[in-house]
Each structure stands twice: as C-alpha cells, then as structure tokens.
Amino acid sequence: MNKRTLLLLLILLLFANSALLAQQVSFSVVPEPYYIKQGNGGLSITDRTTIAYSDELKASAELLNEAVLSYAGFALAVNTQSPANQIVLKLDSITVKEKEGYHLVINDRQILIKGHDQAGVFYGIQSLMQLWKPHDKTSLRVEKGEIRDYPRFNYRGMHLDVGRHMYSIAFLKKFIDLLALYKFNVFHWHLTEDQGWRIEIKKYPKLQSVSAWRDGTIIGHKKETPHTFDGLRYGGYYTQEEVREVVRYASSKHVNILPEIEMPGHALAALTAYPQLGCTGGPYKTAQFWGVFDDVFCAGNEDTYQFMEDVLDEVVSLFPYAYVHIGGDECPKLKWKKCPKCQQKIKENGLKDEHELQGYFMKRIEKYLGTKNKKAVGWDEVLEGGVSKNTTIMNWRGEQSGIAAAKENYEVIMTPENMLYFDYYQSLDKNEPVAAGNYTPLSKVYGYEPIPDSLSSEQAGYIKGVQGGIWTEYMKDEKHLEYMVFPRALALSEIAWSDKREKDYPWFLKKLRYHEGFMKRTKLNYYPYFDEIIAEMKSGANGNSYLTLKTTLPKAQIRYTLDGSVPHAKSKLYQGPVLMNRSMTLKAGLFVGTRRSGRIFNQDFQHHAGLGKKISLSYAPAGKYSFSAGLLLNGLEGHHRFNDSQWLGFSGENLEALIDLGALRPVSRIGLNVLNYHWQRMWAPKKLNFLISADGKTFKEIYTGGNFDINGINKIRKEFPSENIRYVKILGENVGRIPIGEYGEGEKAWLMADEIIIN
Structure with missing residues (x-):
C-alpha cells in the first residue's frame, strides 16, 4: 500500500x-x-x-x-x-x-x-x-x-427561592416544563423569607398586606458598604388559587411540589406583620438586604406554635405531596438567650441549651405535621437539636452532614451548596453578572457523586436523591435566573437520573453543544460559555512560573497575546505552558478556523522575587478557603469576588507566614492583599506586621499597621531601604470573634489573605 x-x-x-x-x-x-x-x-x-x-x-x-x-x-x-x-x-x-x-x-x-x-x-x-x-x-x-x-434516584429535585425575588405564574410553568423535560420530579418551592412572604394564608391577612412587601431592595452585592437601596416598594404573593393552579400544572408533568415555610429563622417578614411572635415584640421591618438576621420566631411563646400550626393547616390543604419543608437553617440564638419566655421553655422541658430549644421547636412542628399525614423535611441544622428519624435531611452545608445523617439512618437529599447551588458564579470572567459568591462551573456540578464511598451499601440506601439550589438574591428577573441555572441543571439531571457508570463529561458536552439548538428554539437564556478557556498556574523545577491554558471545545485553537491587546486569528498559537517571566497581562481567545468563539480570557500576572519560594503557615486555612500556602506566592492576585481559589481564609485564627527565599537577596518592598467585607464576616487584621531576617533567627520589623477600613481589597505595600535578606515573616492578627453589634456578632471572623509580594 x-x-x-x-x-x-x-x-x-x-x-x-x-x-x-x-x-x-x-x-x-x-x-x-x-x-x-x-x-x-x-x-x-x-x-x-x-x-x-x-x-x-x-x-x-x-x-x-x-x-x-x-x-x-x-x-x-x-x-x-x-x-x-x-x-x-x-x-x-x-x-x-x-x-x-x-x-x-x-x-x-x-x-x-x-x-x-x-x-x-x-x-x-x-x-x-x-x-x-x-x-x-x-x-x-x-x-x-x-x-x-429508568431513574437512579426516586427524588430528583430543583429548589427555587421566591422570597427574595418573585416570578410570574407563566414562568413557573415554563420552569416546571424544563424540569419535566430533564426528568426532575420535585419542585422545592421556597415560599417564605426575611425579604417577603409569598403564599396567601387566609387566617393571617397581614401576611399578604404587610409581610409580602418590602420598602426597597439593596443595590449591588451585600458585601459592598455602605449599603444603598433603590427605594422601590417590591413584593407580592401567590393566592391560594394560583398555588392550586401551579400544583395542578406540575402534577400533569409528574412533578411533585415540596412547599417550604421557613422556621424558626428567616422570619423578619412575618414578624413585621405579627411582632408579638418575636422575642422583643418589635417593631420589625421586612428586610431590604440579604443575610441572616438575629430576630427570629420566639420559641418560648405558645402563640408562635399556634401560628405555625394554623399556617401549616392551610399549606397542607394546598399541596398533595407527602412532604412539607420546615426550614430550620441559619437560626441565630442571640435573642433566645436573652428572652425570658425562651429561657423558661428551656427550663420547663429540661433542655440543655438554645440548640436543644430549636430541636424542641422542630420536633413539635414535625409531630403536628404527622397528625396531617405529612412528613417533615429540614435543612441539616435540625440535626443539632435532634429530630426524629421521620424527618428527611437536606445537607446544604456540605457533604459531611449528609454522610453523618445517613449513618444515623435519616433519609437524606444531597444538596451541598459548594457543588449544587446555582446562585454561585459559573465562570471567573469578570464580566459575569453579580452572584452570591463562590465558583461552581458546569464541570464541577457534573463531577459530583451523591453517594460517598465512606457509606456502606446499607447506609447508601438512605440517600434518597439529590437537589439543586436556586437562591435568588441576585436574580432580579427570569432571564437572569435561566442564565444561572441552565445548563448546570442538565448536568444535575444526569447525576439524579443516570447510572453513574454511564456518565461521561466529554460525551455530555457533545450532547450539550447539539442541544443548544433546542435551547435557542425554546428561547431559553442559557449560559453559553461552558467551553471557555480556563487557566492554571504552575511552578517549574527551575522556579519559573508557567500558565497552562485549556478548553473543552473540539477543534479549537487558543491564540494569545502578552501585551494586553485583544488576540486575533494571527496571534501567537498556544502550544504549551506560557512562561510568565515578567509582570504582564495575558489575553487569549478561542478560534475555530479564523472565527473567534466566546469571550476573551484575561489574566494579570505580578512577577516578584517570592514566586514559588518555600512558605510555611503556623495556622491552617479553613473551610472553602483552605488552599495550599503556595497560592500566596504564585503571582496571581485574587479577585474582589473571592471565588477564584486565590484567597486563603483563616477562621478565627491568625495569619503567620514564613517565606524562605532560598538565599540572600536584596529586598526593598513587601506587600500583602487582605479582604475587608464585614457583611461576609471577613475582617481585615486588627494588626499586621512585616518582618525580615538574613538568618531566620533575628528578625527586624519593617512595618506595623492596622485599621484597614477600605471595603474590599486592601493592598498593603511597604517600601524601605534595600537590605540583603533571606526570610520574610508576615503576622496578621485576626479580630477573633466578630464584635457585638456587627453582622454575625459572636461568630469567628474570617481573615482573608492573598499574594505576598516581595521585590
């Protein structure tokens, strides 16, 4: 041949x-x-x-x-x-x-x-x-x-919060149609919140005339202070006839509706209308901004339980589904600690503390639902005070609470926020519309496995399904909501329905690209950039930094520039990791032939002497900010959205970092970035010290500072006469507990740090 x-x-x-x-x-x-x-x-x-x-x-x-x-x-x-x-x-x-x-x-x-x-x-x-x-x-x-x-899980759900922003009946029907198309069978309808009560309760008409409305809505992200508001009255509610209409429609599409009435927290809207149900008696005001609020239903007041039972009487008459969600999440106990009625209730019932008081509250409601032939569903906090095994748990705070619940023989719907909350950013592109915070791209959703290996086969049987969360603080309209949810909902549908052995991400993407035609025909405002360029910074054996670029788009070439100009079809072709040997702005584009596809990728790089050097921390970063210490010396400065995996977070602990430059070298400038977002429980250090040393034993302080009051990124830079040094020490003192009167008072403060710059 x-x-x-x-x-x-x-x-x-x-x-x-x-x-x-x-x-x-x-x-x-x-x-x-x-x-x-x-x-x-x-x-x-x-x-x-x-x-x-x-x-x-x-x-x-x-x-x-x-x-x-x-x-x-x-x-x-x-x-x-x-x-x-x-x-x-x-x-x-x-x-x-x-x-x-x-x-x-x-x-x-x-x-x-x-x-x-x-x-x-x-x-x-x-x-x-x-x-x-x-x-x-x-x-x-x-x-x-x-x-x-046939389906893998019996429960395949999608949640929708209408308390923060409300959506038309026509849109709810479209949403149900989309759920049914992708074989979801539960619509979790989150109906009450601090910012609005959205379901008609005939026995309590002020829930419609007062609680359903707020006097304005915060502009921008809640982390940005001072808070500003639009001053526009906002609200509304679904009448009981409208609720029945939606229930009938969902039933015709084989979708069950799980109603949620929040308790005992997230109660400000209801307390505004009925202040006698709070610990202080008010006055209260329906919230105009987003967060967790200290004013909650009084757990020591028998009138509260009567109110809840009356509300649930009307709710269960509207929803035929066997389950009712009773909330239980994010309920601060500060008011209960000071409330004579709550303290008396603790004493009367032999309860240990306010956590057990919440358990008492939830058990009473759960028991009452049982008299109506309904079962309770609650967020994972309900486990802290103890609820019966009849309650189904949704583990929003992470996989571990779901694992613990399954091991205790609770039925569990896996809903971890870090994997399945669709109010998180789906791209690190700086042009994305404002979202709640963190970063959950399509690939991360698709890669989630609801049954962890740590569960036995018997324990795994308690995992009844999986659900995506749609919290709507930053989704003012229906188009924005669609943009945030689709196509991530399609990835979730394969988790919920498909045998895990049949899942294959590259094949899923091929189907999704073909499926775009359907989404366009149905005028779905889906997120179209799921094949965009993603980057990873790595250090080579020679100590140099290299940026790796990749995309999932077949037959696409990546072309880039290093001078900040927009790449075109004749720009340099990406063929391997790019050496980042100076401060620069890399821009890259995807090209299929000569046609550019999607958005331009941007990456700023800060070159300095600390890049890739050895660094040790006295205290480990925590939670979703527990990344490698090396991120502090990789040349990439974290974004103000703090969702780009560049920020290390220390929960109640200090930042104590020691950098070894490997040899003596002249240094005349040291810098550090810290975040100050009190409405995210992120506090800049109350004191910050930079120290230098030639031998690692004797250190000289070259900077002491505090009161970093810029809301957002505080860039601390200290210049000094050049000295030959090998070691740099950074000491940031955490405020510890959030001060009284501040948002989240009494909780551990986050100290957020990024990029130690040494020149």
Whole structure:
C-alpha cells in the first residue's frame, strides 16, 4: 500500500468517524439513558401520523399532541386500528419493571413508548421530544433506534427561592416544563423569607398586606458598604388559587411540589406583620438586604406554635405531596438567650441549651405535621437539636452532614451548596453578572457523586436523591435566573437520573453543544460559555512560573497575546505552558478556523522575587478557603469576588507566614492583599506586621499597621531601604470573634489573605 492510498484511507476513516459521531449525537438524550442504541435511517412524524393509547394514558397523549402542535404546527388524530405511521403509548409493568421506567422503540412503521407507569410513559415522551427535530414545514424527523431507561434516584429535585425575588405564574410553568423535560420530579418551592412572604394564608391577612412587601431592595452585592437601596416598594404573593393552579400544572408533568415555610429563622417578614411572635415584640421591618438576621420566631411563646400550626393547616390543604419543608437553617440564638419566655421553655422541658430549644421547636412542628399525614423535611441544622428519624435531611452545608445523617439512618437529599447551588458564579470572567459568591462551573456540578464511598451499601440506601439550589438574591428577573441555572441543571439531571457508570463529561458536552439548538428554539437564556478557556498556574523545577491554558471545545485553537491587546486569528498559537517571566497581562481567545468563539480570557500576572519560594503557615486555612500556602506566592492576585481559589481564609485564627527565599537577596518592598467585607464576616487584621531576617533567627520589623477600613481589597505595600535578606515573616492578627453589634456578632471572623509580594 503506497503512502497516498494510506493517507486517503485515513481521511475516509476520519470522515466516517465524524459522520458516525454526528449521527450518535443526533440520537442522544439528556439525562443519559440506561441503554440507548441508534438504528439506520429515520421516521417522519407528519399530519398523517396518528396516536394510539388506552384511556388511562389520555393525559399523556394530549401532552404529546400539544408538543407536536407547538413544534410542527399540526395535531395528530387518534387511531387505534392501524399500527403503521403511528405513535403508540402503552402501560407495561411486566417488561418495564422499574418505577418511572420506559422503553422507547422507533422503527420503520411506528414509535412505541411503553412505561412501567404513567410517569414512565411521560418520560418516554420527554425523550422523544429531545430526539425529534423539524425536517421541513410539514414534518418532524426522528432517527430510528431504541432506549431502555429508568431513574437512579426516586427524588430528583430543583429548589427555587421566591422570597427574595418573585416570578410570574407563566414562568413557573415554563420552569416546571424544563424540569419535566430533564426528568426532575420535585419542585422545592421556597415560599417564605426575611425579604417577603409569598403564599396567601387566609387566617393571617397581614401576611399578604404587610409581610409580602418590602420598602426597597439593596443595590449591588451585600458585601459592598455602605449599603444603598433603590427605594422601590417590591413584593407580592401567590393566592391560594394560583398555588392550586401551579400544583395542578406540575402534577400533569409528574412533578411533585415540596412547599417550604421557613422556621424558626428567616422570619423578619412575618414578624413585621405579627411582632408579638418575636422575642422583643418589635417593631420589625421586612428586610431590604440579604443575610441572616438575629430576630427570629420566639420559641418560648405558645402563640408562635399556634401560628405555625394554623399556617401549616392551610399549606397542607394546598399541596398533595407527602412532604412539607420546615426550614430550620441559619437560626441565630442571640435573642433566645436573652428572652425570658425562651429561657423558661428551656427550663420547663429540661433542655440543655438554645440548640436543644430549636430541636424542641422542630420536633413539635414535625409531630403536628404527622397528625396531617405529612412528613417533615429540614435543612441539616435540625440535626443539632435532634429530630426524629421521620424527618428527611437536606445537607446544604456540605457533604459531611449528609454522610453523618445517613449513618444515623435519616433519609437524606444531597444538596451541598459548594457543588449544587446555582446562585454561585459559573465562570471567573469578570464580566459575569453579580452572584452570591463562590465558583461552581458546569464541570464541577457534573463531577459530583451523591453517594460517598465512606457509606456502606446499607447506609447508601438512605440517600434518597439529590437537589439543586436556586437562591435568588441576585436574580432580579427570569432571564437572569435561566442564565444561572441552565445548563448546570442538565448536568444535575444526569447525576439524579443516570447510572453513574454511564456518565461521561466529554460525551455530555457533545450532547450539550447539539442541544443548544433546542435551547435557542425554546428561547431559553442559557449560559453559553461552558467551553471557555480556563487557566492554571504552575511552578517549574527551575522556579519559573508557567500558565497552562485549556478548553473543552473540539477543534479549537487558543491564540494569545502578552501585551494586553485583544488576540486575533494571527496571534501567537498556544502550544504549551506560557512562561510568565515578567509582570504582564495575558489575553487569549478561542478560534475555530479564523472565527473567534466566546469571550476573551484575561489574566494579570505580578512577577516578584517570592514566586514559588518555600512558605510555611503556623495556622491552617479553613473551610472553602483552605488552599495550599503556595497560592500566596504564585503571582496571581485574587479577585474582589473571592471565588477564584486565590484567597486563603483563616477562621478565627491568625495569619503567620514564613517565606524562605532560598538565599540572600536584596529586598526593598513587601506587600500583602487582605479582604475587608464585614457583611461576609471577613475582617481585615486588627494588626499586621512585616518582618525580615538574613538568618531566620533575628528578625527586624519593617512595618506595623492596622485599621484597614477600605471595603474590599486592601493592598498593603511597604517600601524601605534595600537590605540583603533571606526570610520574610508576615503576622496578621485576626479580630477573633466578630464584635457585638456587627453582622454575625459572636461568630469567628474570617481573615482573608492573598499574594505576598516581595521585590
């Protein structure tokens, strides 16, 4: 075989593989099915296609017809006689054994959807809707093939907070449609908050006239002080008839609605209308900004329990789902400690402290729900005071609380905020709209596994499902909400539905790129930059710093500049890690051929003598800011959003860092960045010292400072006459506990530090 023939065969093989891949992607579904196989050719759905179904599947057939009408402009007639050119819907629990499971077959003559139950038939229809595509003005085209499918978890949920910002009934229906399309089966409707009470309770009309409204809303992020407000009255509520309408609609899409009534915390809106239910009697005011507030329902007041029972009486009458969420999170105990009624309740019931008082509160509510044939769901704080095993736990504060609950035989819905909260930034690009704080890209969501290896098979059985969180402080409108949630919700759908052995991130991205056409047709304002450039700084063996760039976009080239100019199709081609041997701004772009795709990537780099040098810390950083000490010497300065994994955080502890430059060298400038965001519980050090030494034994203080009162990043820089030194010591004294009267008073303060600069 000559070289020309071999080259021709390789080209043909490449095109054949590309065509096969394109074919496979066109016959793909999100979430990934348990079994899927594409056949040869396709089938057209036209105005001559008919539907066959039994009476109990009439609702599913009507939904299918509505979908066909919206896509193709025609409806299908019912015909149970001829099997040709027909969509057949059947219940078959014998061959489809799993609950909510379905079997979809598309062949030359018909489309057959068999379901274990009505939900199974419905999910088969949802998969069919993802497979078809407009062929011409008079038909839909679907590839032939077969899918056998059923869910991994019984509970597949998505939460939505309407207390901070409220959304129309029309949007809620669209949201439910999207949940159903991706096979979620629970809509967790968070209805009450400090910033607004959103459900009509007829026995307490002031919840509508007072608690549903606030006098204004904070502008920008809550960390930015002084707080400014728009002064616009904001609010509203869903009437009970509207709630019933949403419940009916969700039921038709096989989505259960889990209502949440927050207690005993997040109560300011309710207390504004009924101040006698608080520990101090008020006056109170519905919150105009975001956070956790000390004024909560009085747990020592019997009127509080009567109020809660009355509210729940009306709530359970509206929601047929077997569960009611009763909150339990973020309830400060400061008012309870000073409240005579709360202290008397502790004494009367032999409780140890205020944590057990919250446990008493939640147990009473849980027991009352039991009289209504309902089960309670609570955030993981409810475990601290003790609740019965009848309560289902949502572990928002992290995976460990879910693991602990499962080991204690509680049913658990895995909802860790660091993995599954969609109010977090999905990109580090500085042009992203304001979000809550941290960074949860699509890849991180997709990589989450709800059943940890640390659980036995028996304990793993208590993990009943998984849920994404949508907290809406910074989502003022429906388009912004869509941007934050999609496509991360699609990644979550595969966690919730698909066998973990079938998950594959590169394949998921291929499906997602193909699926973009559907999202555009449905006018979904999804986040389109999931293939953007990401970077990682590394130190080489020679002590130099190198920036690695990568993307998940196939066939894309990365081109970059080092002078701050915008890269174009003839800019330098990225072929390996970039040496960062001076202070610079690197900008990079993705190019498919000569066309640039997506946004420009920007990275500022600060070159200095401390880069990559040995550093040791006396106290370890904590929580989600517990990164390697080397980040303090990598040339990358952290962003004010503090979500870029560049900030080290010390919870109640001091910053004590020792840097070894490896040899004597002249130094005349030392710097450090610290954060000061009191509304994030981040406090600049009350005292900061820079010290230098030639031998590591005798240190000379060259800087002492304090009172870093800039709200945001405080850049401390000290210049001094040049000295030959080897060691630098940085001492930052944490304020310890947050002062009384400040947000989060009594809690440990965060000392946040980044980039020690030595020149």
